[in-house]
Amino acid sequence: xxxxxxxxxxxxxxxLAVPGLVMVLALVLxxxxxxxxxxxxxxxxxxxxxxxxxxxxxxxxxxxxxLSTAVxxxxxxxxxxxxxxxxxxxxxxALAVTTVPFMLPTVVVGAAFLGLLPGSVERxxxxxxxxxxxFNVAVVIRTVAPVWATIDPMxxxxxxxxxxxxxxxxxxxxxPLLKPAxxxxxxxxxxxxxxxxxxxxxxxxxNATLEVEVYRRAILFGDIAGASTLAVVQLLVAAICLLVWxxxxxxxxxxxxHRSRRRDHPVARVVAVIATVVTVIxxxxxxxxxxxxxxxxxLAGWRLLTSxxxxxxxxxxxxxxxxRSLLFAVIAAAIxxxxxxxxxxxxxxxxxxxxxxxxLPLGAxxxxxxxxxxxxxxxxxxxxxxxWWLTPxxxxxxxxxxxxRVIQPVHSRIPEHLRSAAATLGxxxxxVWATIDxxxxxxxxxxxxxxxxxxxLGEFGATSFLTRNDTDTLPIxxxxxxxxxxxxxxxxxxxxxxxxxxxxxxxxxxxxxxRHSWSAS
Amino acid sequence: xxxxxxxxxxxxxxxxISVAHxxxxxxxxLSFSVExxxxxxxxxxxxxxxxxxxxxxxxxDRPTGGRILLDGSDVTDTPIHQRRIGLVFQDNQLFPHLxxxxxxxxxxxxxxTREARRSWRGSRTRERVHELLSLVGxxxxxxxxxxxxxxxxxKRVALARGLAPTxxxxxxxxxxxxxxxxxxxRLMEDLATILRATGTTALIVTHDETEARFLASxxxxxx
Numbered sequence: 001x002x003x004x005x006x007x008x009x010x011x012x013x014x015x016l017a018v019p020g021l022v023m024v025l026a027l028v029l030x031x032x033x034x035x036x037x038x039x040x041x042x043x044x045x046x047x048x049x050x051x052x053x054x055x056x057x058x059x060x061x062x063x064x065x066x067l068s069t070a071v072x073x074x075x076x077x078x079x080x081x082x083x084x085x086x087x088x089x090x091x092x093x094a095l096a097v098t099t100v101p102f103m104l105p106t107v108v109v110g111a112a113f114l115g116l117l118p119g120s121v122e123r124x125x126x127x128x129x130x131x132x133x134x135f136n137v138a139v140v141i142r143t144v145a146p147v148w149a150t151i152d153p154m155x156x157x158x159x160x161x162x163x164x165x166x167x168x169x170x171x172x173x174x175x176p177l178l179k180p181a182x183x184x185x186x187x188x189x190x191x192x193x194x195x196x197x198x199x200x201x202x203x204x205x206x207n208a209t210l211e212v213e214v215y216r217r218a219i220l221f222g223d224i225a226g227a228s229t230l231a232v233v234q235l236l237v238a239a240i241c242l243l244v245w246x247x248x249x250x251x252x253x254x255x256x257x258h259r260s261r262r263r264d265h266p267v268a269r270v271v272a273v274i275a276t277v278v279t280v281i282x283x284x285x286x287x288x289x290x291x292x293x294x295x296x297x298x299l300a301g302w303r304l305l306t307s308x309x310x311x312x313x314x315x316x317x318x319x320x321x322x323x324r325s326l327l328f329a330v331i332a333a334a335i336x337x338x339x340x341x342x343x344x345x346x347x348x349x350x351x352x353x354x355x356x357x358x359x360l361p362l363g364a365x366x367x368x369x370x371x372x373x374x375x376x377x378x379x380x381x382x383x384x385x386x387x388w389w390l391t392p393x394x395x396x397x398x399x400x401x402x403x404x405r406v407i408q409p410v411h412s413r414i415p416e417h418l419r420s421a422a423a424t425l426g427x428x429x430x431x432v433w434a435t436i437d438x439x440x441x442x443x444x445x446x447x448x449x450x451x452x453x454x455x456x457l458g459e460f461g462a463t464s465f466l467t468r469n470d471t472d473t474l475p476i477x478x479x480x481x482x483x484x485x486x487x488x489x490x491x492x493x494x495x496x497x498x499x500x501x502x503x504x505x506x507x508x509x510x511x512x513x514x515r516h517s518w519s520a521s
Numbered sequence: 522x523x524x525x526x527x528x529x530x531x532x533x534x535x536x537x538i539s540v541a542h543x544x545x546x547x548x549x550x551l552s553f554s555v556e557x558x559x560x561x562x563x564x565x566x567x568x569x570x571x572x573x574x575x576x577x578x579x580x581x582d583r584p585t586g587g588r589i590l591l592d593g594s595d596v597t598d599t600p601i602h603q604r605r606i607g608l609v610f611q612d613n614q615l616f617p618h619l620x621x622x623x624x625x626x627x628x629x630x631x632x633x634t635r636e637a638r639r640s641w642r643g644s645r646t647r648e649r650v651h652e653l654l655s656l657v658g659x660x661x662x663x664x665x666x667x668x669x670x671x672x673x674x675x676k677r678v679a680l681a682r683g684l685a686p687t688x689x690x691x692x693x694x695x696x697x698x699x700x701x702x703x704x705x706x707r708l709m710e711d712l713a714t715i716l717r718a719t720g721t722t723a724l725i726v727t728h729d730e731t732e733a734r735f736l737a738s739x740x741x742x743x744x
Contacts, residue, residue, distance in 0.1 A: 157581045158614040160601040163631030163686055169602075172627070176618045 016342035020358055020400060023339065027397045028360050031372025032235060038228040038375060048226045057213035057230075061194060064125060064209065068132035068193040073186055075133050076140025082271035083141055084148035094272040095141070098279050102138035103451075103508055104501065105458025107475040109135050110202025111482055111497035112282035114490075115289030123205035131199045134282060136189045137275075143188065147181040148174075195238060195365050198460040201479060210234045211367045215464060218371050228375070231368040238363060283501065290494035293487045301491025305499075316477060316492065322499060325457055325474045329507070332395035333452035339396075340403030340448055344411045345437070355404075362401045366461025369394070374465050391466045391473070395456035402455060403448040410444040411437065450510025457504050474500040531592040532557035532722045533606075533690045535578070538587035542573045550587065553741045555690065557592070560716050560723040562733035562740045569744030571726040572611065575692045578724070579608040591689055602631065607688030611695045611726075613679040615667040621678050622663040625650045628686035653681040656715055673704045680712065690722040697732060709735055 048054065082088070083095050101109060113131045114122055121127055151174060159169040175182075197211040208216060210230055217227035290301055305318035343358060361369070373394065377384040384390045414437060422432045438445075460475040467476055474496060481493030534554040540547045547570030555561040563571050576582045578589055580601030589597045596604050607628075615624050629646050654660045657677035662670070670678060676696060683691055696712060697705050713736050716723050727733050733740050 152614065154610060154612075154614050155616060157576075157579075157601070158608070158610060159616070159627065159631075161579050161581070161606075161608045162628030162682065163602050163605075164627075165602055165631075168631060173616060 017346040017354055017358075020339045020343040020404075021354070023335075023393075023397050023400065024358055024360055027373060027394055028364050028369055029357075031369055031376045032232075032364055034376040035228045035235075035368060035372045036232050038225065048229045051223070051226055053208065053213060053216070054226070054230065057208045057210050060125075060204075060207045061209040064128050064132070064196075064200075064207075065190055065194040067125070068129045068136070068196075069186060069190045071129055072133045072136045072189045072193075073140055073182065076137040076144065076185070078271050079137065079275035080141045080144035080148055082265075082268040082275065084145045085265055085268045088265075088268055088272060090272065094276045095145075097276045098141055099138045100505075100508070101135050101279060102142075103454055104135075104504060105460065105475050106135070106196075106198025107202055107460055107478045108286070108458070108497050108501045108504070109282070110199050111478055111494055112286040113203060114482060115494055116282050116285035123203055125207065127203040127205075128196075128200055128207070131203055132189075132193050132196060134279075135199065136192055139188050139192070140185045143185040144178060144181045147178060151177050191238065195234070197365075197367055198475070198479075201460075201464075202482065211365055211461070214365075214367050214371060218374075219465070224371075224375060227371055231365065231371055234365060235363075235368055238365065286494060286501065287498050290491060290498050293491055298491065300488060301493075301495040304488060304492045305495055316481070316496075318496065318499065321472055321474055321477050321496070322503070324471065325500075326503070328392040328395060328473060329453045329456035331389075331392035332399055332456035333449050335393065335396035336399040336403045336452045337445060337449050340400060340407050341441070341445065343400075343404055344408040344441075345433075358404055359401045361397050366398060366459065367465070369398075370462035370465030373462070385466075386468065388471050391463055391471060392456065394462050394466060395459050396452070398459055398462065399452040399455040402451050406448040406451060407441055407444045410441050414440050447511045450507050453507035453510070454504050457500065457507060474503070531590075532559065533578070533724065534590040536588040536590060538574070538577065538589065539585045540570055540573050540577050540582075541585045542570070542582075546585070547573050548743065551743075552587075555722055555724050555739075557722050558720045559739065560713075560721075560725060560737045562737035563724060563726045563743065564728065564730070564733050564740055565743035566728065571728075571743055572694050574743075575608060575694050575724070575726055578690075579606050579692055580604045581608075605686075605689045607683040607686065607691040609676075609679050609683040609691065609693045609696055611698060613675045615670075615675055615678055615682070617666075617668060619667065620663070621654070621659065621665050621667055621670070622647075622650050624667060624678055625653055625681045625685050628682060631686070649685065650681075653685055654678075656684075656718070657681045658711070673700055673708055676700070676708065677711075680715065684715070684719060684721065688721075690724065691716075693723060693725045695726050695728070697727070697729075712736060 079094075079098060083091060083098070085091065088094075109131050113127055113134070117127055117130070155173055155177075156169045159173045160166070164172060194209070195211055196209055197215070200207065200209045200212045201215070204212060211234070214227045214231045214234070217223040217230065291297055291299060293300070305316060343354075346354065373390070374385055376382075377390075418436050418440075419432050422436050423429075427435060457473075458475060459473075460479070463473055463476060464479075467473060472480075478493055478497045478500060481489050481496060484490075484493075532555045535552055537550045537552050539549045539551070551574070553561075563574070565571050573582065577584045580596075580599065584597065587597075588595050591604070591606065596606070616627065619627065626646050626649075629649060650663065651660060654663060657680055659674060659677055659681070662674065662678075667675065667678065680693075680696065683693075693712075697709055700708060709732060716736070725733070725736055727736075
């Protein structure tokens with residue numbers, strides 16, 4: 001039976017979750033509920049569907065989601081198989097490189113494909129599907145490869161020994177064992193494609209997903225009621241999809257002991273090399289397209305960014321935007337990481353409801369959150385719309401679930417007897433936390449910090465509702481420049497995207513360096 | 522009871538076979554034969570290449586030299602799924618997503634010809650599966666998932682699965698390893714009975730002399 005001192009301490013520990021809860025409630029739940037209330041109050045709840053563009057947006061969202069998901073899964077299976085071979089030379093490098101696109105800002109991926117694809121397909125359904133596949137193949141690899149690696153190759157040999165052809169062995173043995181992982185990958189990729197915003201803004205041409213339509217209704221047409229209705233409907237559909245997915249049997253047959261038995265395979269090496277090269281090509285194309293116009297090399301775009309321009313609409317101070325983006329990223333990380341550490345301390349030991357509330361920003365669309373904040377905090381004393389700090393704080397909320405997901409599993413695996421041993425040696429609870437917990441999760445903290453920086457640097461959905469001209473971030477600048485006509489704007493847009501790419505890669509370097517840190521198993 | 526499935530005239534023959542694993546030569550120029558319908562035990566200490574040799578005979582790995590003859594035909598280059606040499610794995614390798622019956626039926630559904638596949642459809646497959654599971658004493662476990670089986674039961678299912686497609690020869694990789702003494706002795710007697718009853722040409726890997734003498738009419742020593 002717990003003593004009163006234990007209960008008192010438990011109560012104090014629970015207080016650590018309060019800052020995270022307040023942030024999520026204030027900047028996600030309340031704005032989303034406000035959107036719902038706006039929809040409920042609106043006479044256009046049913047009338048909105050007949051407005052021009054909405055049916056098209058629904059149709060495009062469905063078509064691009066189905067196509068993008070199918071193409072992504074199909075393209076992801078081969079590298080997932082190749083990278084499940086842990087004994088392959090360069091395995092970790094190939095895995096790291098092929099994972100990078102998923103961590104990149106959507107506008108960087110959009111800009112890269114604008115630079116890579118021929119003019120006839122650079123905007124429209126084909127471009128969106130290709131970019132989504134590029135962006136999300138990492139999900140298939142990261143979800144399927146670990147499961148594939150644990151399927152004992154001897155099972156396939158057993159099937160072949162019983163007369164099965166290669167195809168039949170794959171269909172009757174490997175595929176059923178991969179099914180739970182494939183379900184998960186399909187659900188995640190489908191969700192990402194259905195709620196895609198940045199890629200479609202950049203590459204959609206005249207097409208819009210529901211997310212983009214929410215933005216267009218709210219910002220371009222001033223149709224807040226219509227935008228709110230769409231955002232709420234999309235949130236509901238997304239919530240239902242996620243509930244269905246989480247209700248599915250996701251038991252996976254795995255046996256980590258079989259990993260070492262998977263042998264190197266020449267075809268796997270070839271597939272891994274191809275996947276790595278294909279991942280790098282768009283990024284190289286992005287760099288080249290910032291310096292190439294009409295068949296000639298030029299640094300006009302870079303000069304425009306560094307020395308300024310008098311061309312109307314092309315006044316952009318790169319140093320100003322870059323330093324602001326970096327400042328926002330550091331602030332977001334400085335908020336998200338301590339709150340994530342505090343929350344992980346609580347949620348690793350109890351309360352799944354707390355976990356679910358804190359993961360809300362993952363499920364809520366960033367566009368809905370951005371729109372919700374704009375319409376919620378619009379009157380004194382809570383009129384924060386023009387406050388510069390709102391953007392990094394929202395970035396912190398967006399990053400928080402990822403921070404928790406990185407830190408919590410590592411924290412929860414710290415053996416309790418280590419803390420007991422420290423306590424028996426005279427360490428106070430605070431000293432136990434500082435000398436045992438923190439050093440053991442330091443690698444996860446570095447990873448979480450890098451991830452927060454990268455998320456903030458690339459955040460585009462909510463930011464596009466929150467920034468003003470004097471608070472633009474790098475993604476906003478990329479989208480604005482590439483949305484204009486003219487070679488100079490295009491060159492400058494690609495140049496800013498290159499800067500954003502480099503900044504993101506540097507931030508992500510934090511996450512790879514911490515691989516060598518402690519992780520209990 | 523199942524009728525004898527092998528050709529007693531020829532059986533399995535290894536002709537100057539060489540085996541390597543991870544670039545290391547394990548077996549060089551080994552020759553021996555297993556008479557049709559008989560059981561031979563392959564004895565030797567750990568690491569000498571017994572399991573690697575079975576993998577080569579089954580067609581999972583390729584030999585670095587020599588020939589494998591089955592009923593007088595050279596099957597060295599025959600693909601694994603067309604070789605008709607069954608293998609009962611040391612760790613069983615039961616398909617975890619299939620039931621006991623579906624594991625045993627798996628090989629029947631892979632019959633090489635369309636006619637054979639047709640003949641193994643429906644009730645005939647069910648009868649054959651039931652016959653084999655009765656043979657190994659698991660007739661009442663047909664619909665169980667393999668994950669709930671004990672070690673001994675899993676080995677019996679693996680044996681039934683190996684016998685189901687009536688292979689011309691059956692390789693057993695330490696089929697009695699990891700069982701407690703009582704179960705080991707009971708299963709050893711059952712295995713001897715089953716192999717005799719089915720007239721299967723069998724090659725059993727073991728490091729236990731008693732087991733080898735009990736199950737086999739001949740022995741081959743490695744190392």
